[in-house]
Amino acid sequence: MIAERMKNLHPYVPGEQPKDRTYIKLNANENPYPPSPLVAKAVEKAAKKYAKKMALYPDPDSNELKTAIASMLNDCGGVLARAKVCGGKKNGSGAKVEPCPVDKIPFTVTPDMIYAGNGSDEVLSFVFYAFFDSDRELVLPEHTYSFYPVYGGFYNIPLKKIPLNGDWTLNKEKMLEAANENDSSIIFANPNAPTSLGLSRSEVREMIKAAPKDRIFVVDEAYVDFGGESCIPLLAEFDNLVIVRTFSKSLCGAGLRLGYVVSSPELVNYITTVKNSLNHFPVDFMAQQAGIAACRDTGYYAECAKSVAFERDEFIDFLRAHGWFVLDSQTNFVFCKKDGVLGEEAYKKIKQEGILVRHFNTPGIEEFLRITIGTHGQMKALCAVMENI
Numbered sequence: 180m181i182a183e184r185m186k187n188l189h190p191y192v193p194g195e196q197p198k199d200r201t202y203i204k205l206n207a208n209e210n211p212y213p214p215s216p217l218v219a220k221a222v223e224k225a226a227k228k229y230a231k232k233m234a235l236y237p238d239p240d241s242n243e244l245k246t247a248i249a250s251m252l253n254d255c256g257g258v259l260a261r262a263k264v265c266g267g268k269k270n271g272s273g274a275k276v277e278p279c280p281v282d283k284i285p286f287t288v289t290p291d292m293i294y295a296g297n298g299s300d301e302v303l304s305f306v307f308y309a310f311f312d313s314d315r316e317l318v319l320p321e322h323t324y325s326f327y328p329v330y331g332g333f334y335n336i337p338l339k340k341i342p343l344n345g346d347w348t349l350n351k352e353k354m355l356e357a358a359n360e361n362d363s364s365i366i367f368a369n370p371n372a373p374t375s376l377g378l379s380r381s382e383v384r385e386m387i388k389a390a391p392k393d394r395i396f397v398v399d400e401a402y403v404d405f406g407g408e409s410c411i412p413l414l415a416e417f418d419n420l421v422i423v424r425t426f427s428k429s430l431c432g433a434g435l436r437l438g439y440v441v442s443s444p445e446l447v448n449y450i451t452t453v454k455n456s457l458n459h460f461p462v463d464f465m466a467q468q469a470g471i472a473a474c475r476d477t478g479y480y481a482e483c484a485k486s487v488a489f490e491r492d493e494f495i496d497f498l499r500a501h502g503w504f505v506l507d508s509q510t511n512f513v514f515c516k517k518d519g520v521l522g523e524e525a526y527k528k529i530k531q532e533g534i535l536v537r538h539f540n541t542p543g544i545e546e547f548l549r550i551t552i553g554t555h556g557q558m559k560a561l562c563a564v565m566e567n568i
Contacts, residue, residue: 221472237464245293247474256282257409259484274478299425299438310395366397375508377407402510404429
């Protein structure tokens with residue numbers, strides 16, 4: 180009764196969402212702040228004024244949304260936490276935004292360079308289908324986003340997992356060695372998850388230069404807005420580069436299910452062909468309206484990213500002062516452990532106090548906790564628990 184390919188499926192396991200009590204939820208790398216007020220207004224307006232459109236199929240190519248995404252990237256340079264916010268309200272809403280000089284994109288991102296999809300997980304699925312084959316290994320870090328192996332199994336793509344360096348950074352040399360040996364594509368998150376460490380743009384540039392020229396090189400920038408270095412400027416140099424990004428983290432939109440690709444128009448067209456072969460209408464009308472509104476209030480999200488980065492750095496200082504080993508972070512989470520304390524034990528003690536963090540039973544990282552950065556009040560409550568562990 181069951182297809183043979185089901186044997187290769189190992190579903191992704193998300194952060195738990197227990198219903199037995201009210202928890203402070205710091206286990207799924209969601210943003211602790213709500214979307215921009217303009218998003219709520221746009222959704223309300225769409226529901227009232229354009230209700231009939233919900234009875235119709237949406238724009239299959241999300242053209243207005245792609246235009247808004249391109250404009251947002253040009254305005255902020257692809258890293259919200261470093262963008263300059265000018266004017267607007269105290270929360271940044273309505274403000275103009277300028278990119279930090281190091282993040283300024285040396286060309287204009289155009290809508291035909293954007294593919295918009297139903298969350299970056301779906302976008303990644305289409306990327307896997309479009310560019311990775313079953314007859315050659317895909318090179319990736321041993322510890323990275325755990326959905327990559329899921330798609331490897333789903334599409335029957337063999338994976339070559341490269342162990343991280345002793346300092347938890349990517350082993351660039353070994354990854355390149357494996358890619359060139361088998362003429363393979365490469366994929367990794369930058370900054371990486373769950374380690375929270377990132378490569379500089381120049382490091383990624385050198386990797387792409389040394390990798391197979393006829394294979395796709397994928398950089399997943401889900402967390403880059405919190406302080407990493409975006410590789411969007413490298414699109415001017417490399418026509419085999421695909422960058423995947425999301426609304427779920429820095430744009431406070433995990434519930435919207437919006438993600439996107441930034442790449443050459445040619446590669447975007449291939450991904451669009453995959454989409455049209457599976458689901459012609461992936462982004463619904465209301466999500467498109469919310470996404471457009473979000474992209475038009477970049478100042479608000481820049482302030483949110485700055486707040487998250489500030490709380491993150493304060494939390495790292497606190498943990499280190501209390502004997503925890505913590506990796507430097509360019510994300511909205513920290514990766515930490517404490518000598519003499521089992522990771523699962525620490526996770527359970529924190530959960531008992533009404534706070535959820537993430538523990539992985541994965542060999543090699545089983546003693547670590549991955550902790551999402553919350554509001555100041557949430558982090559204060561967490562600190563009160565962790566100082567006694």
